[in-house]
Amino acid sequence: SSPITVPALARKKSRGEKITMLTAYDYPTALLVDRAGVDVVLVGDSLVMEELGYDSTVPGTMEMMLHHIKAVRRGVAHALVAGDLPFLSYQVNADEAVRNAGRLLQEGGANAVKLEGGVAIAPTIRRVVDAGIPVIGHIGFTPQSVNQIGLQKQGKDAQGAEQVMQDARAVQEAGAFAIVLELIPDDLAARVTEELEIITIGIGAGPRCDGQVLVTSDLLGMRPERAAFKHVRQYAQIGAEIERALSAYREDVEAGRFP
Ligand code: KIV
Numbered sequence: 001s002s003p004i005t006v007p008a009l010a011r012k013k014s015r016g017e018k019i020t021m022l023t024a025y026d027y028p029t030a031l032l033v034d035r036a037g038v039d040v041v042l043v044g045d046s047l048v049m050e051e052l053g054y055d056s057t058v059p060g061t062m063e064m065m066l067h068h069i070k071a072v073r074r075g076v077a078h079a080l081v082a083g084d085l086p087f088l089s090y091q092v093n094a095d096e097a098v099r100n101a102g103r104l105l106q107e108g109g110a111n112a113v114k115l116e117g118g119v120a121i122a123p124t125i126r127r128v129v130d131a132g133i134p135v136i137g138h139i140g141f142t143p144q145s146v147n148q149i150g151l152q153k154q155g156k157d158a159q160g161a162e163q164v165m166q167d168a169r170a171v172q173e174a175g176a177f178a179i180v181l182e183l184i185p186d187d188l189a190a191r192v193t194e195e196l197e198i199i200t201i202g203i204g205a206g207p208r209c210d211g212q213v214l215v216t217s218d219l220l221g222m223r224p225e226r227a228a229f230k231h232v233r234q235y236a237q238i239g240a241e242i243e244r245a246l247s248a249y250r251e252d253v254e255a256g257r258f259p
């Protein structure tokens with residue numbers, strides 16, 4: 001079937017069908033996520049933590065993102081490929097944002113970009129959209145601001161909820177076609193979804209969003225040593241299975257059973 005487009009995602013929402021998004025950072029994972037029929041493959045800057053081992057997404061660079069987006073692009077035939085703009089690639093000014101967003105499409109082969117922030121970043125979103133680049137917003141808990149906001153749910157009190165509502169409206173008004181709602185109360189995510197016309201995609205935001213996103217390595221249980229987040233459902237324990245296979249190989253070689 002033909003590749004998924006931004007208008008096709010909007011039609012999906014208007015038919016009341018749920019939209020699915022998962023991350024991929026490499027070619028083999030991209031092949032599997034695409035084959036699973038997921039609508040949007042996100043090369044999230046979570047790769048800075050999950051794939052490169054840093055303890056936040058703040059060290060992410062354009063070079064890291066492009067390297068991984070190119071690999072994912074080669075593995076995806078059907079899904080829409082979205083790439084995250086890394087920290088400091090769009091916050092300095094709108095000119096840099098347009099240039100860097102454009103690079104994710106022109107060099108990386110992405111179909112859309114995602115960037116974090118609400119009211120404060122809306123004028124930048126407008127400039128990127130006006131350049132012909134589809135934008136996904138991202139509000140609530142925004143990992144690139146972890147040093148400022150800490151690792152916690154957003155929009156919990158009335159004032160926080162009002163900020164989330166204003167951010168959501170600003171992102172829509174600026175021309176984004178979708179918005180990720182991360183770690184906000186279920187009821188607030190439902191309110192945002194009710195009020196906005198664009199697609200809402202939740203993570204740790206309850207079931208009443210237009211779509212859902214998870215970090216693929218989390219749902220696969222890639223890191224057995226790490227306790228699963230509350231918002232994640234583990235569909236496999238791949239990390240433990242890989243560790244078992246690697247140990248079996250080592251034991252076989254040491255015991256003379258392989259080759
Ligand atoms: O970087 C990422 O993987 C993300 C998703 C969790 C939305 O931004």
Ligand code: NA
Pocket residue numbers: 044045046084143
């Ligand atoms: Na991200």
